Amino acid sequence: MNAATKLGAYVLGLAVVFGGALGVGNMTGPVVGEPPAEHHAAATKPTESHGGGHQAEQTKNDTPGGLQVSEKGYTLNPLTTLKAGKKADFRFTVTDAGGEPVTDYQVQHDKKMHFIVVSRDLDTFQHVHPEMAADGVWSVPLTLESAGAYRAFADFAPTGGEALTLGADLLVAGDHEPKALPEETRTSTVDGYEVKLDGDLAPGSTGKLTLTVSKDGKPVTDLEPYLGAYGHLVALRAGDLAYLHVHPDGEPGDGKTKPGPEIVFYAEAPSAGGYRLFLDFQHEGKVRTADFTLRTGPATGAPTPDVEPTGHGEHSH
Template sequence: MNTPAKLGAYVLGLAVVFGGALGVGNAVGATGTPPTAPPHPVHGTAAAAPGRSTAAAPASLPGGLQMSDSGYTLTPETTTVPPGETIDFRFTVTGPDGRPLTRYQTQHGKKLHLIVVSRDLGDFQHLHPHEAADGTWSVKLTLPRAGVYRAFADFAPEGGHGLTLGADLHAAGDYTPKALPEVSRTATVDGYTVQLDGDLVPGGSSALTLTVSRNGAPVNDLQPYLGAYGHLVALRAGDLAYLHVHPDGAPGDGTTAAGPGITFHAEVPSRGDYRLFLDFQHEGVVHTAAFTARAGQSPAPAATTTGPADTAPTPRPAATPEKSGSHGEHTH
């Protein structure tokens, strides 16, 4: 009699949750009833399609690792971009019916956020494309050097959950990947110093506070950018699993200070290195500070000034004066 074959079950359950003081997360409603989107929805977590409960669904992958999820697909018109040239990058998000999606929820003042980052995590852009009536999105895009990039579309269908879909873009030419910068508590950008306090704890919630100063003095008059005093995008080194978070509180709520510290509550799925990109606005200009942080190992070394890889490209003034709850164009 033959010995029965053993079946191995391997479930990759990477619960990726970034939330604020109100415990923001992807809410799960009753079967057949999509939950109401929270004030600051979690980004980068896959969820069930509208009208389908997540209760019985298997654990989802982190956002951005797939072009398609829950019936929605990110489709760029081209995936080849000449390095150093600005093109009109166009794409659609198709829905479960196979048609371009045209009904989105507004999240942080925009219907869709586009993040483009090189796979070596050396180049980062946060873009806000324009939508045509037929569901086609377009944005001016420049890939600064040869290599492979990942484009993330961060959005929520009307009546559904937040999703992040990803697609690779290619800039042909000689390519030498940048080494991941060393773990550090301090980043410098455009004359500002940003100090990171707190540690990433795999599988558990932890607080991260990023404190902004200039010329040794704390910056106490940060300006709202996209409805918040800071925006944080985290990418896991290696596979670029995507996490997008917002800080505690909101401008104008009567309790949240306009700096120098911005606090986030974070939960990461695994040990390893993560690249953190903090957007903040001061005196009408948006800046991006970049860090390498390590989850599940000894705390990072004492503060040191980061090198060129931790310095964002030349900043640009915000397109329009920011108001709480509104988004301006942000291109790095």
């Protein structure tokens, strides 16, 4: 079988998986965190939290974030074709209901746009921050090393509008063999750092996730703020890539949150299944990404724990 045929068959298989998984996502409800819940596909209204950060009020929406290319009148439009292993100036727009590029965005966690690209098999992950031209075209240097199917997430809030995450598929031509989801892993090593994950994701209840960072066997107690927090956690559901971006409990400078070694998150899985988690943290002037795999069982019906977040908690980007 030649390369084009292989990739075509692979993409057809993805369409079947994606269609089925989207149905599951619609039935299982939104990706949410500690109450009051918020997620990217929800309609939100910013309010002040008691911990000095901010949270949001949510209106009902049964679709997890990142599963739709168009939502609430906004559409994500990739403009660049990528080639395996070739660095490109990747360009895209977000258009409004009239088809015009949006040019006015709110700053959220130090950026107007958070852009995340993952391979469909969840083996690779990139969190980048594009720059926007006056005409509303966003661009960012991007390299996808291997052929195959990818998912891009645009995480943003138009000025005067609601926070959204839109998702679009990117196809890179060539021969590709997708990888199986890794076995459950709770320890990740990157650039000499070791990050341990304690806690679980559970459908139907909020779970506490604690990420502990060490280097050369010693706790890291001087993590540096990155995009307004000591860590950013993205969780993606295997299959349809339902998207959850969670920010830590507490924030730098609030007088309560220590700069490591622990980073605490509260999150809820939208359904049972396999998840890949990616933690961005900064130390000694460099951002690093630790990755993990978790598997959740069926919802138990247990009540959501009564937690008292002190800062960001779960946010829409």
